[in-house]
Amino acid sequence: MAAMNRKDLGEFLAKQGILVAFAVFMIAFTMANQKFISIDNVFSVVRSSAILGIMAVGVTFVVISGNLDLSVGSMMSFSTIVVLDLHDKVGPALAIPLMFLMTLCLGAFIGFLVGYLRLNSLIVTLGMLSAIHGLTLTYSGGQNMDIADKEGTWFSVFGQGTALGIPVPILMFLAVAAFLGLVLARTPFGRKVYAVGGNGTAATFSGIRRARTVFTCYLISSGCVATAGLIQASRSLGSQNTVGQGLELEVLAAVILGGASLLGGSGTIFKTVIGVLILGFIQNGLLLMGLQFYVQFVVTWIIIILAVWLDIAAKRGKLWSSIA
Amino acid sequence: MTDPVLRLENIVKTFPGVRALDGVSFSVMPGEVHALMGENGAGKSTLMKVLGGIHQPTEGAIYIGDDRVTMAGPLEAKAKGIVFIHQELSLAEELSVAENIYLGELPRKRFGRVDWATLTERTNAILGKLNVGFDARTRVGDLSIANQQMVEIARALTVDAKAVIFDEPTASLTDAEKVVLFDVIADLKAGGVGIIYISHRMEEIFRITDRISILRDGQYQGTVNTAETDEESVTQMMIGRQLDLSRNASHHQLGEVAIEVRGLSCGKLYTDISFDIRRGEVVGFYGLVGAGRTEIAETLFGLRRPSAGQILLGGVETQIHSPDEAIAHGISLVPEDRKGQGLVLGMNCRDNMTLPQVDRLASGPFVAEGEEIKIFDKYRDQLDIRTPGWRQKVGNLSGGNQQKIVIGKWLSMHPDVLIVDEPTRGIDVGSKSEIHKLLRELAAQGYAVMVISSEMPEVLHVSDRIIAMYSGRIIRTFRSEDVTEDSLIQAISGIGPGAQATEVA
Amino acid sequence: MQKSTVSKALKSGAIWGFILLELIFFSIAGEHLSLSDTAFMDGENMLLLLKQSAPIGIIAMGMTIVMVNGNIDLSVGATFAIAAIVLLDSMTWPIFAGLGDGVIPVAWLLALTVGTLLGALNGLIVWKTGVDAFIVTLGSMLGYRGIVFMFNGENPTSHLNWTLVDFAEAEFLGFATATWFLLGVTLVMWFVMARTVHGRNAYAIGDNREAAVNAGIRVGPHMMINFAIIGFLAALSAVVFYSEAGSVNPNDGQLYELWVITAVVLGGTKITGGAGNVIGTFGGVIAIQLLRKGLGHIGADTSTVNLAVGLILIAVLFLDKQLNLKGKEELKV
Known part of the structure; x- marks a missing residue:
């Protein structure tokens, strides 16, 4: 009987471990500091997680389809720089769609290489990380990009505005997550993403166009990056060329923390969002405790390893690997 | 009476909820070729894993000579003189033949250096025995599958083997290569090595083995002398009843031609294939692995591009470029x-x-x-x-x-056309006959069914017509009333019907 | 068979052909575009290039064995920074105050030990937890970087020891100290991978892990040793570089993993493991450095270098795919 309960508990933890961890974590921090759970603080955490979160939602599609995307960080820098530059040249109303178009082109290029040409996604996006960084520097001439009239533009609404008392970045994050969450969980396309990542050959044998599915995932990912870049640009109204540097790994960390397997075929948008929030709250909680920002690096390291380890340990039914 | 080199005594292996092996006992004498037979899932591979130390037996004992042994892993088994030749090639393609043969036990010099001279010398000595056309330095990835198999076999000769276990060694060998393999086995045998030979191919079993042990559903069914038995009784021991070679007798009302193939070729895979399937008809494709049957099915399903020929669906020539187009044209493929x-x-x-x-x-x-x-x-x-x-x-x-x-x-x-490739591979006997019944029913409902199978009973059972293939070509087409086992076996071995062509269709 | 031999010959020679192409291109383009008067192929310039290749190159040799082994290490940049801090900081520790210049070998030893241990820790986690090396080292890339910051916050750590600087700036037979280290490491790693049992086993594991396990090779400790090697080499790279530089920022070494992996892949190591060699990697390192320097020579800035390196990496992948293209009648999956 006890053994049975333990097994059930194990299964529950294996399936919902990320939620349990999140809850335990929130309670612990709240006990340490009452301010942690206040509306203001929660808003501030979610708002600062929005950029990372929107990118993580897009990358979740790519990861479930069995690929990687290491280029999102430098792509986000690109979007930010481009939209800031165009803002003063053609006005925000035209700058935003142009920036989306250009970012989607980058996504389409990667999608073409990985989906249709079947090149290894790790190397392709590694190369694109560097190439897009170079593109951004070429575009900006290596200069920081600033909007001339920071007071008089409505462009700041995406990063700084509020609606119904809720900061706009939060609303955008929730909207993107909800919309793409539905796409992934409920639409035929979403089903195909899981099939292609779970077993690409079987998906092909079922008449699914694998290349097109992978291509679309990268398109979605780049669309999310453009949205994130928009928020980033709007929040600061000026930017360095390297604003997104290193974000690709944080994004990946959040997706992995959410339980998506790098082998593809598993993961959900909801869990990715939880993964993003955990990272955000860790950062915030540690800061509230008076610790420096870099302590979160170490904590994130430990949490990622533990999360993935326990996940696969639950699947194989053994804590330690069987590698001799 | 000599003592056995290897003896299994009442081996039981249970997994949670399953009794995978239940009281298996047999022994292998020195200089004996001992066949181990059983259907898929009968427990052969579990038994091999127990022998190789990958699983520990729940009950029972293994003796090498007079010593009771427990083995912690394949390496220990090898050290004790039990060597496995796996069916799946277990080779590192980028490494040389010599490195593969001595994988895990490369000879060393000081500072952990590989002793290449010794390695090459030893390897070439072994390769000389095997009489193969490559040397120690050849990269394994550059060898043909058969030669890779030879590398695998060469591994057995690196130690003073007491027992060598061959697991389906001929699956990918040509006839000429088989002869070499059988010579190797004969040499080992002459040297007093005991050999366990696992295979489904009856002709080989009866050609080279001395005794046959049979497993069914994890249970040991007994050991017989090869000379004193025949295929039928062995089969009966394997499946627990007589092999049903009955042919399909009932034919359904045939409709119009659902699919017709004219002169279809695809590179070296198959050449000049022509046939048609009507609604309400089951056409069986019989042949050896590699005869090109699966490749035809994949072409019809849009997974391969034919180099010549036409596909006609309902009388209309159709190009099929991808599975989703095939599906849209009413073709379904249950893959192999x-x-x-x-x-x-x-x-x-x-x-x-x-x-x-x-x-x-x-x-x-x-x-x-x-x-x-x-x-x-x-x-x-x-x-x-x-x-x-x-x-x-x-x-x-x-x-x-x-x-x-x-x-x-x-x-x-x-679908209009249902293609099933090896529909009952690796599934139990009960499900098999259900699936056979289902295939007949589907034809009755007006489907055109193409069945690819390597099992003769299955083809005989379900087909209205049987197309025999050999090496990428259609050799003969039989009506189910006309077919005999002998003529079928001849056809798939590449022996044509001679002057009196019995082409029907 | 014929085709595979041709494609293999092409692949093994490709990186050197590419280097040759770069040299020709930059020499000719340099005539017309260069801002400086010296030729690109100038001896001084080439020697400098070798020296500048050292930090990435030394780590790349370790990455080669790790990737041939079927793993990857994303944490090398952070390990590099930690080792640098240990090197520079330890020379100021009061307990070593009495050693004089004798502190140098102690500091070196400390830095190398720390690097080796950090590498081994990655390996141990990969071995014992069974978590993919990509995830493990992605995590430690963050974690190790956090440790870097813990030393001195966001401030640089500096210590100039002139004896050390002299040693680092010394030249022997025309080659700088760093160059000698790069060549030495290349030679040693070539020996390890081509001539020792450990090296050959690395190929076997990366090529067919199950076969290696079946043959009784202990995969776990083997992988851990390789991670320790790359940790050691990341530290050695830092030791060589910072002996001269004398000051380390907490962000130093960032993106090194990308440069290193790019060099290794350009050099022909298979991303899935089992194939590759340090000579190819050496070529990859030189090729990248040539590109950086060459583009600088003809007046292009870093942006072009980034763009070019990224696109060349993808182009190499594409060519590799085309060379290994299956026949027309192959299964389209």
């Missing part, structure tokens, strides 16, 4: 490799079953899950799929139920 090609194992039963039509099952932008469950329920009942519910991951089902999910997936598409 269930786990690799047929199913997404991590997905649930329902989603797997409706995968090809997920685009069509939409309500608004979403997948109509209610519709999906209806489809799943319908085929679960019709095919008697045993699963706790549609949420079950397909990977957790038994082979037979998995296969039924794949068949259900394609039936639910209501």
